[in-house]
């Protein structure tokens with residue numbers, strides 16, 4: 001019986017140029033982003049400038065994590081205690097957590113058959129709730145129809161925060177993910193598209209939102225030392241009104257991220273060639289359903305999702321177990337017990353008036369997920385695909 005032996009949590013090493021830059025930062029002793037020589041731009045400054053350029057937006061802020069960026073995005077957008085925020089029921093725990101952290105109340109929206117947010121349910125709940133904010137997770141890299149999302153935002157005057165934790169490098173009809181909304185948040189945590197252990201970005205085209213985000217992030221009164229930022233006049237009032245929620249990026253992390261950002265396009269192609277191998281194998285099994293991706297969606301497949309329609313919970317658990325025995329680690333989004341990084345919406349019991357979402361539960365009940373670390377070769381992916389198909393076909 002074929003067996004896979006590599007680790008699903010092993011990422012590639014940091015590029016040598018990043019390691020050298022990190023060593024240089026350590027030699028200098030100037031690890032704090034504002035600890036610069038006269039006229040020097042810190043690694044964090046340079047990273048922000050490069051990320052803003054990469055996204056094609058005027059302003060970027062590097063910070064301590066993706067979840068932190070989401071929280072600051074809510075605050076900078078003016079969310080107040082008790083406000084309602086529309087968000088995907090199918091997402092990662094830091095998303096409802098960030099909403100809760102800002103004192104707001106998540107209004108959970110169903111997942112659709114294509115694993116994106118359910119646009120009909122979004123429209124219904126935008127109308128019924130009167131919410132003024134949408135926190136949209138491009139969960140596991142799946143981009144919903146962005147044209148329709150923007151039309152809904154327009155119709156209900158929704159302030160759109162994009163959670164791009166899985167879509168750094170992705171685009172819809174040639175427009176980068178994260179440039180549709182009012183604010184976008186990214187993660188540079190180890191399992192995302194560039195890796196600094198922990199870290200994140202917030203981008204926006206609104207000067208006042210960025211000024212508040214910079215103040216929140218813990219800039220003290222050093223806001224003039226940001227370059228992918230609005231002019232200092234914008235801070236005049238904001239500096240007095242905006243609490244410091246310390247959560248800065250440091251130069252060590254920035255140093256290792258810069259060469260990874262420069263390399264991102266190549267990495268995206270490597271992920272996608274692996275995805276296509278797995279997808280082709282899965283499509284050979286009639287038991288496996290893997291939704292076709294729309295032509296408009298240019299995704300970055302750092303993971304793959306598929307469904308086993310008609311499988312019971314017990315049968316799914318058996319598939320996960322038998323794949324695991326053969327070295328292939330699958331996650332099940334339908335599990336009622338939160339495990340590892342995965343938790344179903346109804347396990348976030350701090351949410352007030354938790355709705356029942358039978359459609360979401362039905363779709364998640366057969367939905368499986370697998371990471372595609374770039375330490376796997378294309379041959380590895382072929383082997384993994386064969387093992388999964390064998391197990392599923394029983």
Ligand SMILES: *Cc1c(COP(=O)(O)O)cnc(C)c1O
Pocket residue numbers: 065066067068091092094095137138139140163165166187188189198199200
């Ligand atoms: C990872 C992730 C985040 C937050 O990232 P952290 O950097 O771990 O805080 C937010 N949303 C989604 C969908 C994620 O997967």
